[in-house]
Amino acid sequence: MEKKEIWLESLITKNPQEGYELAIKLSRMGVKSTQPDIEVLKKLRKEYANSASGLTAASHVIAVNFQTISAANKYWK
Amino acid sequence: MEKKEIWLESLITKNPQEGYELAIKLSRMGVKSTQPDIEVLKKLRKEYANSASGLTAASHVIAVNFQTISAANKYWK
Amino acid sequence: MEKKEIWLESLITKNPQEGYELAIKLSRMGVKSTQPDIEVLKKLRKEYANSASGLTAASHVIAVNFQTISAANKYWK
Amino acid sequence: MEKKEIWLESLITKNPQEGYELAIKLSRMGVKSTQPDIEVLKKLRKEYANSASGLTAASHVIAVNFQTISAANKYWK
Amino acid sequence: MEKKEIWLESLITKNPQEGYELAIKLSRMGVKSTQPDIEVLKKLRKEYANSASGLTAASHVIAVNFQTISAANKYWK
Amino acid sequence: MEKKEIWLESLITKNPQEGYELAIKLSRMGVKSTQPDIEVLKKLRKEYANSASGLTAASHVIAVNFQTISAANKYWK
Numbered sequence: 001m002e003k004k005e006i007w008l009e010s011l012i013t014k015n016p017q018e019g020y021e022l023a024i025k026l027s028r029m030g031v032k033s034t035q036p037d038i039e040v041l042k043k044l045r046k047e048y049a050n051s052a053s054g055l056t057a058a059s060h061v062i063a064v065n066f067q068t069i070s071a072a073n074k075y076w077k
Numbered sequence: 078m079e080k081k082e083i084w085l086e087s088l089i090t091k092n093p094q095e096g097y098e099l100a101i102k103l104s105r106m107g108v109k110s111t112q113p114d115i116e117v118l119k120k121l122r123k124e125y126a127n128s129a130s131g132l133t134a135a136s137h138v139i140a141v142n143f144q145t146i147s148a149a150n151k152y153w154k
Numbered sequence: 155m156e157k158k159e160i161w162l163e164s165l166i167t168k169n170p171q172e173g174y175e176l177a178i179k180l181s182r183m184g185v186k187s188t189q190p191d192i193e194v195l196k197k198l199r200k201e202y203a204n205s206a207s208g209l210t211a212a213s214h215v216i217a218v219n220f221q222t223i224s225a226a227n228k229y230w231k
Numbered sequence: 232m233e234k235k236e237i238w239l240e241s242l243i244t245k246n247p248q249e250g251y252e253l254a255i256k257l258s259r260m261g262v263k264s265t266q267p268d269i270e271v272l273k274k275l276r277k278e279y280a281n282s283a284s285g286l287t288a289a290s291h292v293i294a295v296n297f298q299t300i301s302a303a304n305k306y307w308k
Numbered sequence: 309m310e311k312k313e314i315w316l317e318s319l320i321t322k323n324p325q326e327g328y329e330l331a332i333k334l335s336r337m338g339v340k341s342t343q344p345d346i347e348v349l350k351k352l353r354k355e356y357a358n359s360a361s362g363l364t365a366a367s368h369v370i371a372v373n374f375q376t377i378s379a380a381n382k383y384w385k
Numbered sequence: 386m387e388k389k390e391i392w393l394e395s396l397i398t399k400n401p402q403e404g405y406e407l408a409i410k411l412s413r414m415g416v417k418s419t420q421p422d423i424e425v426l427k428k429l430r431k432e433y434a435n436s437a438s439g440l441t442a443a444s445h446v447i448a449v450n451f452q453t454i455s456a457a458n459k460y461w462k
Contacts, residue, residue, distance in 0.1 A: 059107025
């Protein structure tokens with residue numbers, strides 16, 4: 001994760017769908033913070049994108065981050 | 078995930094059962110955002126739908142999303 | 155999951171134990187929504203009901219759903 | 232789980248430690264609800280009680296249930 | 309877990325770091341409640357302390373317990 | 386974890402991105418508390434940083450810690 005680059009300005013989004021997209025972004029940044037090498041990530045992506053358990057695990061992390069973002073946005077009400 | 082298509086307008090549902098169905102939808106979108114190829118998804122679905130641990134993992138993701146949706150709906154009270 | 159059938163009318167239960175039973179039901183519906191074939195489910199059930207990690211994973215999903223139901227019932231106070 | 236037997240009267244406990252013990256009980260009931268046969272459970276217990284990942288997974292389920300019980304008791308304050 | 313011994317008097321700690329240490333303690337008690345034999349625990353500890361997935365799983369349980377303790381302490385504000 | 390060293394003064398951060406960085410730090414401290422040997426950690430890091438499931442699991446732990454930190458900061462609003 002490049003420290004100087006701003007990639008997360010706010011948890012507030014216009015609507016639930018953009019909130020879900022931010023949850024996906026957060027989940028990917030969690031991966032990137034551990035493995036910053038884009039080439040390695042591309043190779044691994046192919047691997048887990050073709051594995052049922054890998055995809056379910058990815059959806060799980062998104063769900064946890066979406067919980068945070070939904071609370072931050074007071075559920076867009 | 079096709080960005081232009083609106084698939085999540087609101088977290089509010091009429092009742093708990095529709096909330097549960099929305100939780101299922103969110104869980105599937107989490108998978109789709111990582112693997113958008115429908116043919117690959119169909120093949121993998123067969124795989125984890127016949128695996129005890131795969132089904133339990135799927136139910137786990139739904140449970141996390143249902144927690145978010147239930148809070149958004151103030152538990153339909 | 156048969157859409158027309160009402161299986162989740164409310165998250166409110168009379169007491170914590172009934173809340174726990176509802177959490178079990180939700181967890182099973184999560185499985186059923188992915189694999190609706192009862193015969194397959196019966197076969198798989200035998201499998202994970204005899205696996206330590208399968209049983210712990212099942213208990214985990216119930217715990218997440220019980221958290222939702224407990225909050226909905228304001229912890230039965 | 233024998234339906235007639237009352238095993239969960241309340242989520243309220245006298246102190247955090249009793250709350251933790253209740254969390255352990257809930258976690259075990261989650262297992263028992265899926266596999267009610269005591270003999271099978273005894274055999275499986277030996278298995279996961281000697282597996283690092285099995286013990287960590289058990290501790291994880293207890294942590295989720297302890298979260299619920301702690302909230303129910305307003306953190307014993 | 310020896311029932312007579314008091315090991316958890318309160319969830320309140322002086323500061324976040326002590327809260328994190330309490331989260332570690334809770335996570336270990338979860339393990340101990342399932343496997344009380346210290347010799348077995350020592351042997352297994354060596355095993356998962358040298359496994360990447362074992363260490364990540366341990367950190368996950370600590371994170372869940374830290375969530376509970378942080379809420380109990382109103383985030384030390 | 387060296388007990389005398391202060392590594393977690395507060396859960397409050399200036400903005401969401403610094404909160405996310407703190408979540409990464411907490412996740413790593415969870416690992417370090419179980420395996421304090423830096424050389425072992427370096428070796429294991431190489432291992433899971435090249436494993437799709439290891440990276441997803443790391444992102445999951447960060448997501449749980451980010452939930453705690455976001456609540457502590459009232460979502461930076």
